[in-house]
Amino acid sequence: MPVLVVKFGGTSVSDVTRIRAAANIIANCQKEGFSVVVVVSAMGGDTDRLVDLAQSISCHPARREFDMLLASGEQVSVALLAIALNERGVKSKSYLADQIQFVTDAQHTRANIVRVEVDKLFQSVAVGEVPVIAGFQGVSTDGEITTIGRGGSDTTAVVIAAAMDAEECRIYTDVDGVYTADPRIVEHATRMERISFEEMLEMAALGAKVLQTQSVEYSRRHSVRLRVLSSFKNGGGTVIDTEENERMTNLPVSAVTYDKNDAKITVRHVPDVPGVAYQLLGPIADSGISVDMIVQNVSVDERTDLTFTVPRENFDVSLKILNRSVPKLCKEYPPDDGKLIEVIGDDTIAKVTVVGLGMRSNVGVASKMFETLAQYGINIQMISTSEIKISVVIHVDFCEVAVRVLHTAFGLDAPKD
């Protein structure tokens, strides 16, 4: 029988009723004719509760112990789901990472997956059992419990799906698929039947929190077909795969996303000589802060402006780091016309992005995007593009309206009833 890997997120197993519902979904997948393998996250809220406990004891909990602690969350949910499955007549056994040898390196709290042994899982499904595997956790080669980073259960599921050559990997979550825009903002947003890995990756990276980026990347590399669907209502969800079918390409733009979690920093009157950008951005990156969109203006009098974005939570730290670097730079390149190097921060921005494979064969997308925003008086502060997306930074107050007007302009609105 073909193998189907199904994964349930925390909200899908957050209480007894939902655990029973998940057991029903699994039973139905079996009836479809699949050998079902299940991956589960901790019960919704459990991981946060454990994190709070640890942090109320220590600001920097010993990382080995932190992993030991967090891994217990998935142990609870796999056991309860296996109990629910057996109760409704579906033979089932739960497995921890060390029991199936889901092996990682020893980098606690962000371990890298080394290999997974699936013999035990194949044996389990061969006798009609449903193995229920604890997501998020791993075991190091010397028997230590590790975790692979928050949201890692998606990746656990995909890795197992790849190793078992599964027909499909279904991610059950609290949304019923991937939408052309956030339905809370755009009334006429529609669920996409299909989306390509490339588009999904752009969307995941841009704050559409449906799937963990790493899991999409892994799926693409190992050609695992993903399907995102709701554990609360019926429906086919959204398939994420490589086939570029008609739906994907007959419109230049597939979706409009936004992200309010960035802040913008501008350094003015930077000497326009090689190495200066590195002198400014290097120390920030070295602190583990991911510097995103970077824009440098054309030079005037050998001075230029450098603008970039950082996650809003790292905004203050980034400013502090810059204010240490700038005086050194001033000494090295004394301003000769009174134009001092200055740092300007702005955390009232939003990034709005249009994503679409169809963009590759359609040159008019950028100009249409800028024209639309201009029509509504929305000023563009920064622009960044890739082959299949265009992002603009605008004032945060215009975020929702920008998403709505772009959704309409690119023909994504659902037909009105």
Place this chain on the structure above:
Amino acid sequence: MPVLVVKFGGTSVSDVTRIRAAANIIANCQKEGFSVVVVVSAMGGDTDRLVDLAQSISCHPARREFDMLLASGEQVSVALLAIALNERGVKSKSYLADQIQFVTDAQHTRANIVRVEVDKLFQSVAVGEVPVIAGFQGVSTDGEITTIGRGGSDTTAVVIAAAMDAEECRIYTDVDGVYTADPRIVEHATRMERISFEEMLEMAALGAKVLQTQSVEYSRRHSVRLRVLSSFKNGGGTVIDTEENERMTNLPVSAVTYDKNDAKITVRHVPDVPGVAYQLLGPIADSGISVDMIVQNVSVDERTDLTFTVPRENFDVSLKILNRSVPKLCKEYPPDDGKLIEVIGDDTIAKVTVVGLGMRSNVGVASKMFETLAQYGINIQMISTSEIKISVVIHVDFCEVAVRVLHTAFGLDAPKD
């Protein structure tokens, strides 16, 4: 350095403040010059919460999964305690049963301990670390997670203390030792400095819930000195060992205990022929119900009365079983004088017991006990004795007064200030 095993019960690690207090106690034990090895129960209330979750999904949760579920409780507490120890500068690592190979058979929910490997623990203490071990859980030879029965963490501690040839095994709990009587009932009850294994076993079996019986039994067999003490207030606690010192023997009675968890069943006019007691009690024992005190009166007209006690929670089931057996017996031995075999239940009883090694060399204890109770008009319904204890069954309403007057009569009251 000599090894000290210390065990913390659920109430001693029930919140962050108490976990920090436990870490302080451990640090102080280290300062006493011990290599400290720690065993922990789940945070108070956690195991009950998990049991409730499982039972709201299934009346009879799959036992393998039930163990998987419950074992997560100790995983949380060991991790948090290790975090707290590291935070206060005491190097520490937590260990699960499978990580140290605390091996049991595969009888889920009541597994028997097969062996424990302590090499890793010796290595850990050799480098100045405090290993914190998850109590209650085990691992079967085929890698399944097992548990050894509620309250099993005491046994985990004692087994590890024996395997490491520990100087002492300290059980930190919410009482500061073993008392001559329940201090909630007897104002002048005093904490015993020492008590023998034999007395402790009788007391544990009789409802003094300080230590799990199995752990006392194991300690005696392996000569592990136990010490019960409070994690909330200072004091030397009570030492349980084999040395019979003066304190133990200069009084015939060491303590007065009681148990209100039994019920009494009398079967009247039973034919006094071999095999009848078995016909009545066999089916009850076969249902897993432990039949305790059994008394049979002298025979009158070849008929006798059989009285015994069962746990109150099994009272109804026991009556049902008897009411199936009795009609058969009536047929086999038809009553020839109108005296029908009848079953009488009574769940308003209490068992009051005096315990003491000194009893062995003092013949007057029983008569003094009966005399004292008679003086206060307390009727004795059943009597059962062993070498070092005398138990009587009385009406539950007189339980407290009986404990008090016996405590006074046997000279156990603390000197008045």
